[in-house]
Amino acid sequence: MMPDRTVPEGGVIRVVLVDDQKLMRDGIATILGNDPGIDVVGSAADGAAALEVVTSTSPDVVCMDVEMPVMDGIEATRRICAAPGSPQVIMLTTFDREDYLLRALQAGAVGFLLKTGSPEQLIAGIRTVAEGEGLLAPEMTRALIRHAVESLESQPDAAASAVDDLLSARERDVLVQVAKGLSNTEIAEQLFISAATVKTHISHVLTKLDLRNRAQAVAYAYESGLMEQG
Numbered sequence: 001m002m003p004d005r006t007v008p009e010g011g012v013i014r015v016v017l018v019d020d021q022k023l024m025r026d027g028i029a030t031i032l033g034n035d036p037g038i039d040v041v042g043s044a045a046d047g048a049a050a051l052e053v054v055t056s057t058s059p060d061v062v063c064m065d066v067e068m069p070v071m072d073g074i075e076a077t078r079r080i081c082a083a084p085g086s087p088q089v090i091m092l093t094t095f096d097r098e099d100y101l102l103r104a105l106q107a108g109a110v111g112f113l114l115k116t117g118s119p120e121q122l123i124a125g126i127r128t129v130a131e132g133e134g135l136l137a138p139e140m141t142r143a144l145i146r147h148a149v150e151s152l153e154s155q156p157d158a159a160a161s162a163v164d165d166l167l168s169a170r171e172r173d174v175l176v177q178v179a180k181g182l183s184n185t186e187i188a189e190q191l192f193i194s195a196a197t198v199k200t201h202i203s204h205v206l207t208k209l210d211l212r213n214r215a216q217a218v219a220y221a222y223e224s225g226l227m228e229q230g
Helices: 022-033 047-057 073-081 098-107 119-130 138-154 158-166 169-179 184-191 195-208 214-223
Strands: 013-018 038-044 061-065 088-093 111-114
Touching (some): 013 022, 013 119, 022 119, 047 073, 073 098, 111 119, 184 195, 195 214
Parallel strands (some): 088 111
């Protein structure tokens, strides 16, 4: 299935910030407040409070810290993403740990950025996920590929069989381009089809492979060996 909530082009993106450090929340709020296309509608200091804030404010994007008291960001993400019409969740952390990445993707996060990135990267990331795209920091993409290669070595046939059995040739083509990090518009240009058709193919891929989002699709493409075939 495709992400539940996307923001129309030109619309204001409603954001909730979740971090146990007030200084961090205030700093990010200041950065985002300088962009007229982003509106910070709420904040929380832990995952449990985040659930309440998300329910009361209906944001488009949640910027979620990982390590927090009461309830960590991964469990909060899992609960947020389980609800119909859920917002897009970007994990923000100072740690480039591979286990965080994998658990966050399994929980339903569509993006993963390091707090050491620039304000411009954060704003661009929020816009990217608000449009229904996936987002991974370069450092995390390398970790994801490394994990996928290890999974492929241990179980070389299962994921590949599912791709061959369940996806059409065009859907496999689209999945390859998604795994390369291309946007819907870029995929449309590469395959000479419309962006709307690309979106439909991605929706079918996610449904057939029982994946939550594009980030999980990237992992699956590498785990199946599809990228090696290309």
